[in-house]
Amino acid sequence: MSDYGKAFALWRADCPEAWRAYTRHAFVEGMKDGSLPEAAFLHYLRQDYVFLVHFSRAWALAVTKAETLSEMKAAAATVNGLVNHEMQLHVETCAKAGIGEAELFATEEATANLAYTRYVLEAGYSGDFLDLMAALAPCVMGYGEIGARLGTEATSDAYAEWIGTYAGDEYQQICRDVGALIDGALVHRLGADYTLSPRWARLSQRFATATRLEVDFWQMGLTPA
Numbered sequence: 001m002s003d004y005g006k007a008f009a010l011w012r013a014d015c016p017e018a019w020r021a022y023t024r025h026a027f028v029e030g031m032k033d034g035s036l037p038e039a040a041f042l043h044y045l046r047q048d049y050v051f052l053v054h055f056s057r058a059w060a061l062a063v064t065k066a067e068t069l070s071e072m073k074a075a076a077a078t079v080n081g082l083v084n085h086e087m088q089l090h091v092e093t094c095a096k097a098g099i100g101e102a103e104l105f106a107t108e109e110a111t112a113n114l115a116y117t118r119y120v121l122e123a124g125y126s127g128d129f130l131d132l133m134a135a136l137a138p139c140v141m142g143y144g145e146i147g148a149r150l151g152t153e154a155t156s157d158a159y160a161e162w163i164g165t166y167a168g169d170e171y172q173q174i175c176r177d178v179g180a181l182i183d184g185a186l187v188h189r190l191g192a193d194y195t196l197s198p199r200w201a202r203l204s205q206r207f208a209t210a211t212r213l214e215v216d217f218w219q220m221g222l223t224p225a
């Protein structure tokens with residue numbers, strides 16, 4: 001497993017079944033062997049565009065919840081990357097597949113999508129930077145782990161572009177950077193022995209809940225309306 005930091009490794013180990021259900025979901029295995037129907041992938045992409053709108057808002061909230069300039073810079077850079085690059089990539093991928101911007105922007109948000117993004121935003125609204133990071137971590141690191149595995153295990157090139165994005169060095173570095181951001185934020189607020197803090201169990205629970213919501217998101221992808 002790649003090194004995405006200490007807190008991530010502990011949180012991941014705390015919810016092994018949910019983590020496995022997320023990172024080895026049938027949707028993921030379908031991208032690996034190319035058996036995932038294109039309709040499911042396009043349905044997922046359209047929903048993911050809406051997901052990224054709210055995910056960008058969550059990272060923007062992290063800018064306001066930051067307590068150091070380096071946290072602020074990291075969160076602001078993520079907002080910039082999401083809004084000015086990743087979302088554009090979705091627009092282009094959908095355009096190539098015949099889904100125009102008007103149709104993309106008119107996508108009706110699926111309830112699994114709604115549940116996940118609002119859960120993450122609420123973690124940030126009601127909690128602090130750590131609550132927000134624990135809820136955001138499964139998304140960032142999970143795709144890193146899935147990408148890295150499919151990068152070596154894929155037996156079809158049907159979804160090579162998607163896999164390449166997350167398997168690539170650039171994205172793998174983002175996962176390591178976010179891992180370091182989280183570890184530093186924990187030490188800054190709770191001290192070096194942060195796992196002994198009364199807050200630790202709650203943070204681990206947030207990570208597990210967000211992981212379960214990722215499972216539901218893949219499942220939603222498998223069932224185009």
Ligand SMILES: Cc1ncc(C[n+]2csc(CCO)c2C)c(N)n1
Nearest residue numbers: 048051055078082086139140143217
């Ligand atoms: C449902 C869902 N979960 C995770 C991601 C991955 N992801 C979301 S934003 C981002 C950039 C770094 O914060 C990455 C990698 C996704 N696209 N859709």
